[in-house]
Amino acid sequence: MTPVANARMYSATASVRADWKQLLAWALAHAGLAWDVIDYDAPAPLSALWARGDLGLAMMCGLPFSQRAPRPTLVAAPLPSPARYGGRPVYFTDIVVRTGSAFETLEDTFGGIVGYTLADSMSGGVALRNHLAPYRAARGMRLYRGAVGGLIHARGVIEALVEGRIDVGPLDSYYHDLLRRNEPALAQKVRIVDSTEAMPIPPLVATTPLTPGELARIRSALQEATRTPELAAVTERLLLAGFVSPDPADYDVLAAISLRAIPPFEEL
CATH class of the missing domain: 3.40.190.10 (Periplasmic binding protein-like II)
Structure with a gap:
């Protein structure tokens, strides 16, 4: 089963979706990985995408990532470029x-x-x-x-x-x-x-097994994608400063929040 890649979570517009597809395809090619970058558009449920076992490089909400056992492989997390993120892999x-x-x-x-x-x-x-x-x-x-x-x-x-x-x-x-x-x-x-x-930003993950070599190559290629002049316009439109590989334990805070006795919306 050939792994697939997808960036549905942050495909905010049709043009942004095209930019993510270009960036992921470039990174996969430079990592020597012949994987497809697939479309998976709303209203198709993201939970069904995340349940697939063939994800090689897909954005996943940090909450299900933190709750799943065993956890998917955390490949990388984006670094948004706007100043309010402080150069950290976080969001609000x-x-x-x-x-x-x-x-x-x-x-x-x-x-x-x-x-x-x-x-x-x-x-x-x-x-x-x-x-x-x-x-x-x-x-x-x-x-x-x-x-x-x-x-x-x-x-x-x-x-x-x-x-x-x-x-x-x-x-x-x-x-x-x-x-x-x-x-x-x-x-x-x-x-x-x-x-x-601020909370840990949704990461790019893999649900399919990756060899250490594949993981290292894709991480390196993602970093290179944000530095190559070829993709400068793409990364500017994606407000993307780079990628990092945070500790998966950084996401434990999200699982902990979900377990708090927080009233449901109907009682707030």
């Missing part, structure tokens, strides 16, 4: 509202309708619940009069905000920044009122 959940709304702070949204992508999504669900939990505990009462889930992805959150179905919702910050760089007209429809603490 941006908590956003519709641009034309009167909300200025997170607390202003209390009493409204909160939205989320999927309850088990780190950036689109768990991180937001974790961020809101102290407010819920301090107030001793519900923060929101209702919740709307199943928004699937960041675009679903933005659409729900624009249509007035929700008042506030979460966006993966790197995805959000990719939208701001590559589809500003859509990104300008929402604005940030708060962001969560």
